[in-house]
Amino acid sequence: MTRLALIFALLLVWPGLAAAQEPATLQPGASSLTVTGRGKLLGWGGPPPMELRLTLTRAVPYRVYLVGDPIRLIVDLQGVDFAGSRPDDLFGADLVPAIRWGHYRRGWSRVVIELPGPYRVQSAGQRTTAPQPQITIALHPVDEADFAPRPSAATALRDLPPPAEFAPAAPPEKLVVALDPGHGGIDPGAQAGSASEADLVLSFAHDLRAALQARGVEVAMTREDDSFVRLEERMTRARAAGAQLFLSLHADALPQGQAAGATVYLWNPASDGRAARQLAMRHDRDDLVAGVDLAGQDDALADTLMDFARTDTQPRSENFARWLTSRMALMGIGMHGRPVKGAAFSVLKSPDIPSALLELGFISDDSDRANLTDPSWRARMVEVVADAITGWARDDRARSAMLRH
Ligand SMILES: [Zn+2]
Structure with missing residues (x-):
């Protein structure tokens, strides 16, 4: 017209x-x-x-x-x-x-x-x-x-x-993000040649922390060095820091041809995909139960409480996944054909903190592995994730301000 x-x-x-x-x-x-x-x-x-x-x-x-x-x-x-x-x-x-x-x-x-x-x-x-x-x-x-x-x-x-x-301008509330470099210490994660997943994601997390701090974001790391931290402890550290978002970083291996490209995983206990199950076994080797102190609650009640809390948290996690994939698409980061998936990864179980696990790529895939060790790809990916985090946080606050309205 x-x-x-x-x-x-x-x-x-x-x-x-x-x-x-x-x-x-x-x-x-x-x-x-x-x-x-x-x-x-x-x-x-x-x-x-x-x-x-x-x-x-x-x-x-x-x-x-x-x-x-x-x-x-x-x-x-x-x-x-x-x-x-x-x-x-x-x-x-x-x-x-x-x-x-x-x-x-x-x-x-x-x-x-x-x-x-x-x-x-x-x-x-x-x-x-x-x-x-x-x-x-x-x-x-x-x-x-x-x-x-x-x-x-x-x-x-x-x-x-x-x-x-x-939405009324949100008060300049401090944004606290927990970065969780997967594996570490006695658990090197996936390995390909001389590269270990634990090292790759730790150095990525350090770069990402610097990029977030430059944007005024407070960052809590679940591990700072090559040490072993149990999954439950990772969630506890995030909660103790007052994290408003939990992001676990991985670069796993799957049998040849099963996975390539960045992939975002969200909590979904019903997910029965083969790759999701294989990864869950890799990630959940240490014993743990849940991210909240449920001592004294019987299991049925505990599950109900967790589900109740999650009805608010899950859409916020999904929204974060969309920010991530949207930024990755914009910046030309190769993604898995279905880049957002559900999986029963225990580390994502916190009912009260929006949580996601990002497979930066799969160390078992040749082109992913090349990207993961390429400084310019890594710098681009750091910007993508940092932008997604600050964009999501702004959006998340605007949404909650609307709900209060
Ligand atoms: Zn991993």
Whole structure:
């Protein structure tokens, strides 16, 4: 739709928007975020052009703009009810690091989409008629220098209230992250030639700690050197440090051809994949039970308590996995064909701390092993993981602020 037609359409629909109208409802099943072309920036393709379609039960006034730091697309909508639909359920939600939506001030709702790089709004328009009113926003990737985070020609309406922050700015709460380099000491983990998994992930964790500290993040390490630390103790150290995220780092071996590429594992006791079981056996060689002190509780009650706590924690862990895979895709890190998996790794069992295990790659795979020992690949991966952690933390706080709202 051309801009003129768009303004015309909005003028047509405007008088019909009496205050007493029922709220328009977002139709998540008929809404989507899709890739419309190939990324051309940067060496590995870069962020692709995308199109966002929001289907509503009636047309509404809206405005569209970009903000920076981090780069986000904001869509403000008047009189829209999200009717309990979850941003994660939007088709294509996994193309971007995060999507949030909700009510933000009287009569107004807001959609916030974290973008995987700098974009411009190429076009924005609203179809006001049957079959269903739909807002379509085309986003085109641009160079960093061309990113214009301000209302532009694409801002649909200029006379709407100025944008307020979606979530109240979170107090500058300290972010504490536990890094857990797998194995160590008597347990070298997987080995290939002279390289041991325990050494590789320890040095990666040291690099990652430096990158996180440079971003103002406090880091607790579950081991600092080549020493053996039991799995239960790892979780205890994380909890004692007040960690808000637990990230276990590994580079395991699996029989030839079974696994290649970075893979993120989340707690899932029901997972019965062959690779997941093989890895769980490798990881859970020492005895342990759970990450919380459940002394005095009978097992059934303990399980219930853990499940109860996990209903809050698990979606947060899943969200972190999406931040990781999204950053890896953007930065051209080779991932496993199905990069997020479930596994019954005991170290992920903390019911109260979002937890993930990242296989940086598989030491048994030739190209992964080459990457794991390549300083430039490692530096890129360190940036990816550090960005994913700080991005996730910001997003996690914004989500919890919305829930409290
Ligand atoms: Zn391992």
